[in-house]
Every structure is written in C-alpha cells, then in structure tokens.
Amino acid sequence: MEKMIGVIGGSGVYQIDGLEGAEWVTVDTPFGAPSDQVLTGTLHGVKMAFLPRHGRGHVETPTTVPYRANIAAMKQLGVTDLVAVSAVGSLKEAYAPGDFLIVDQYIDRTFAREKSFFGPGMVGHVSVAHPVCADLSAACAEAARKTGVKVHEGGTYVAMEGPQFSTKAESELYRQWGADVIGMTGMPEVKLAREAELHYACVAMITDFDCWHPDHDAVDVAQVVAVAMKNASKARDLVAALPALLKGAAGECTTGCTRALDSAIMTAPDKRSAEMKEKLKTIAGRVLDL
Ligand SMILES: CSC[C@H]1O[C@H](OP(=O)(O)O)[C@H](O)[C@@H]1O
Numbered sequence: 001m002e003k004m005i006g007v008i009g010g011s012g013v014y015q016i017d018g019l020e021g022a023e024w025v026t027v028d029t030p031f032g033a034p035s036d037q038v039l040t041g042t043l044h045g046v047k048m049a050f051l052p053r054h055g056r057g058h059v060e061t062p063t064t065v066p067y068r069a070n071i072a073a074m075k076q077l078g079v080t081d082l083v084a085v086s087a088v089g090s091l092k093e094a095y096a097p098g099d100f101l102i103v104d105q106y107i108d109r110t111f112a113r114e115k116s117f118f119g120p121g122m123v124g125h126v127s128v129a130h131p132v133c134a135d136l137s138a139a140c141a142e143a144a145r146k147t148g149v150k151v152h153e154g155g156t157y158v159a160m161e162g163p164q165f166s167t168k169a170e171s172e173l174y175r176q177w178g179a180d181v182i183g184m185t186g187m188p189e190v191k192l193a194r195e196a197e198l199h200y201a202c203v204a205m206i207t208d209f210d211c212w213h214p215d216h217d218a219v220d221v222a223q224v225v226a227v228a229m230k231n232a233s234k235a236r237d238l239v240a241a242l243p244a245l246l247k248g249a250a251g252e253c254t255t256g257c258t259r260a261l262d263s264a265i266m267t268a269p270d271k272r273s274a275e276m277k278e279k280l281k282t283i284a285g286r287v288l289d290l
C-alpha cells in the first residue's frame, strides 16, 4: 500500500505549505461531513492530506468537531499515517509555552462526543492501552527537532470537554494525577484513529501554563492564540520534514496499529446489521466479510 500522510491542524494551523498539485477537495462520509474540505497534494514525492480540525476560520467548537467524519474522510482518501497538531496548556513547570510535546498517553475527561465508529448491530472493542503509534511519534519528534523547537518526547494529555478552560481545582487535580498537558480535542480523535487502523501521533504545541501556575491567574485566549500563531510556522516546518522521514511503503509498525481490528468485533456474523456493515466498509472492511 502506498504511504499517505494526513495532518489534522488545530488552533492556529489552518493550512500547510508547499504541496504540489494542491487542491481543496470535498469529502463525504457515512458519518457526515468533515470539519472542512481537505487539502490534498504531494510533498517531496509523498501524498498528503490536510484537514483543519475546527474548519477554516475556526468554526467548530471542541465538542462539535465532527471527529468521526474527520477520521473517516482521512481513511477514505487513503491516509495511512495521521499526524494531529494540537494547542495545549502545560501542567508542569518544565513544559514552557513554545515547546512541543509528543503525546504518548491520554486521560479522557470528555463526555459529550460520539467516541466510536461501532454501535448496535456491530459491536467492536479495540485496545488503546498504547494509544499512539510509537514509530510515527518518533518520526514526529525527529521532524520537530529539525525545526529547532524544544521537544519533549512522551507525556500524558488530559482531554477535557471545554469550551471553558479548567477551574484551578481541576488544574491542580490533573497535576496530582501526573498529567503533563491539557487540551480539548485529543479525544476521541486518537481512539477513532485506532479503530480505523491508522498510525496516529499527536504533536502538542504548548501555548500557556494552565491556571495552576503562579504567574497565570487565568488562561487568556489572546495569549494562547498569539503563541499558537508563533508555533504554527514551526508546525508547518515539522510537517514539511515528515515526507523525508516517512518515505517508503506503508506497513506494519511496532505498536500494531494496522492490526487493531484483528479480534475486535464481538457481534456474531449472522447478527451483524447490513446497515452497519455498509457504514463501516471503509473503516473495518478489512475484517468484515463483505
Ligand atoms: C484556542 S485555545 C482552546 C482550543 O485550542 C485547542 O484546540 P486544538 O487541539 O484543535 O489545537 C484546544 O483543544 C481547544 O479546542
């Protein structure tokens, strides 16, 4: 299978540069329309697809981002490796605004989102014990280092519902849990990417110390946006460095991302709904007898 790199851009990252044959394409999926059109093209000989998570102009809230449609659209276009870029707050003194952190664990505190492609008539359970692709994450760390930013490899992302920022008590609680950064969109994106058997990595761009910090009375959107805008050019440089690091055929990884569905589906073959089979053709066709 040919490798295709997908990028989901977060706050401040609404486009990527330098694509050959760049074209915004409309994609429809059985899970609805994604946040926006998808920018497709080729970068240094590798096929690319870029989707702004909140839509161009930042229209979708963290709750209304159509996570399932976004992942399904990437899968339909042939994306094999998906890199998520997200603005986050820091929960530790050592992670300063302007630094990048390559996420390797999550705590899911979201509660108002569709979190699975599966459902009645096709019940499926994948493992997210190791939620990101270790190989793609290592490539992202390498690409990030090439841009000159300070990179932290590995860290836990608390996904909160939002859209309000945390209370100080919540922020202190997450720090006690040992979490490293906080954002509003990491979940269920990473879970859905696993269900879709994509290699997925998350590049967290630190924009602020959350409200726990003695120098921050509260998180200030103007400051977050200012840092996000400054980080955005580094994020685009990181994306530009990825094709050279990932070139080659798509394939299996040390995490087992492309085998996630091997034993995930519980529903007996004669009880699987025809409607669900049709809906899940692109996501789970590999393991469904279609
Ligand atoms: C502008 S701060 C809050 C907003 O920024 C982050 O979005 P994304 O992860 O898409 O970069 C955060 O999760 C909130 O949605």
Ligand SMILES: Nc1ncnc2[nH]cnc12
Binding pocket: 087, 088, 089, 090, 160, 165, 166, 182, 183, 184, 207, 208, 209, 210, 211, 219, 224
């Ligand atoms: N402090 C914070 N809390 C939640 N999401 C964020 N995104 C950027 N900074 C954040």
